[in-house]
Amino acid sequence: MNILIVEDEHDLAESIIKYLSQEGYHCEWANSFREASEKIHLHTYDCILVDINLPDGSGIKVIERLKRVKSESGIIIISARDSVEDKIIGLEIGADDYLTKPFHLSELNARVKSLIRRRNFDGNNEILFKEITILPQERLVTIHGEPIKLTKKEYDLLLYFVSNPNRVITKESIAEHLWGDHMDMADSFDFIYAHLKNLRKKILEKKGGDYIQTIYGVGYKFTRF
């Protein structure tokens, strides 16, 4: 899987590349509009992360070029602009997703995975994690082939965990993933705990493994052992 990161801030690009590389993606970096234009003509990417504010042009133009050459790449805008209008413009010209800076790397990773999944298999794929199988299209989860009933939040939580296996996932990123940014942080942490307890119980009931590990003071980790 090839990913192109169009981002002028070196340190941020480096963090993204490190995180995504650990997921097994091959990452390339373009730090300007010019470099990005060159790269998209030379290679094909499964996913392209585009920053809107580039020193020599707008990331919007990168997306327009991609669309002109009928590129199949998935496009995620990563921008500091957080207004609804900016998001609408970005999605209208053909971006698949819009992530506002500063974002959680785990969130970015989950979005990239979900986008690639949708692109490659039209959403009809399964996500496997040991005995757990997730069918995103049907929003169905089975353990040892047996379906379990999860609430919407429990399902989102499980999918988020499975997208970031063996990662320390901060409670902040989980809270924002589940409730957006309007929820009060301190309150949502209690919730995450409550939802996790239920999720763990439901998995254990179907003889699934206990994969959720608490990292005290930080968050959680979904481990394969």
Added chain:
Amino acid sequence: MKLLSLTNRYYLASILPILLVGGFLAYIILRGIINHEFNEKLFAEKKQFIHEWHTYKNLRETLYLNVGDKIEVKAVEYDPEIGSILSDTIMYDSFEKKELPYRLLKFSHKFDDRFYLVTITKSMLPTEDLIQGVGQIILILIAGLVLSLGFVSRAISKKIWTPFNNTIFSLKNYQIATPANINFDKTTIDEFKELNRVLIHMIDKSRKDYVSLKEFTENASHEIQTPLAIIKSKAELLLQNGNLDQENLEDVGKIYEAANRLSRLKQGLTMLAKMDNNQFEEVEPIEVAELITSSLENYEELIAMKEISLTKTYNSSPTLVLNNTLAYVLVTNLINNAIKHNLKQGSINIILNNDELIIENPGQPLSDDPENYFNRFKKGSAQSDSSGLGLALIKKICDIYDMRISYTVNEAKHRIAIQF
């Protein structure tokens, strides 16, 4: 107190003593003149009397005469050796039938080797009347002066202060956030010209300060973005480092948490800055009841977990024309606030009327005037997870749409009411 009534008061205070002293002096001078005239008259009468007494023999038998002025002639055995004595006395007047002041002139006279003592008595009544008259005239003058002073100064001040009132009116309607320039009416009065000049100068300066402060806030909150994103991403990467022990992990976790808080703060400030810049101009009709119900869905779990009992009373279903984002921010912040500052097993009472929205919840008593919490960064407690911007956002949105908001605390019952 109005300037006019104050100046009038001072005028009155300075005029009254002048009038009183003047009146008193007039009285003294007048009395002096009259006294003098009186005495001269008495002496003239004395001369006339002696002349007539010498000339008309039959007069000599008359020893007493009362024709307005009393003249009494008394024959005495020896020379009293009196030149002329003037004195004041009070006597009964048979005509006026009361005691009245009189002045008498006593003198001795020798005639045909006989001595006579003559007393001429003159009523002072006309003098008294005259003085009374003068007093009345002075009083009428005072009253007339004061009244006309009042009228004239009122008329003058109305005319003179017109440019001043216009300036005040312009200032009242002026808002620093609106880019429109302020205009004052032209005036010919130097003092007001100076006032307007200084005001325009001051407003220009504050406008510049306001704009640069606004730009600073905007730039700062924008520029903070990139380093924040770097801190966050680096901290998150560090967390993935398996070599960290628990203590280091927690430290990095705290860095991450703090960066997140800063990022939320930035969001709030950007929001406020955007509102200042009128970047939420697009409006659409919004059903308030529907908005509240759908917003509450996000909080169902939280409300249930905190064991808060929620009561919704929709007495009416008003539709307001608002910006979608702002309406959402307004309602979620109100709900958030009511949940966050609630008590365990508390309650939230939402009442929606045709022209107002009321949200009540029990909570800790406040240490300060509730209205102060509409200021940015004013926090009720040292709760570090509170940005201190929630109520400021609410207030700002209400201001944009001219809605009146009030926050009252009555025996640990917090009540926010918004009138649309």
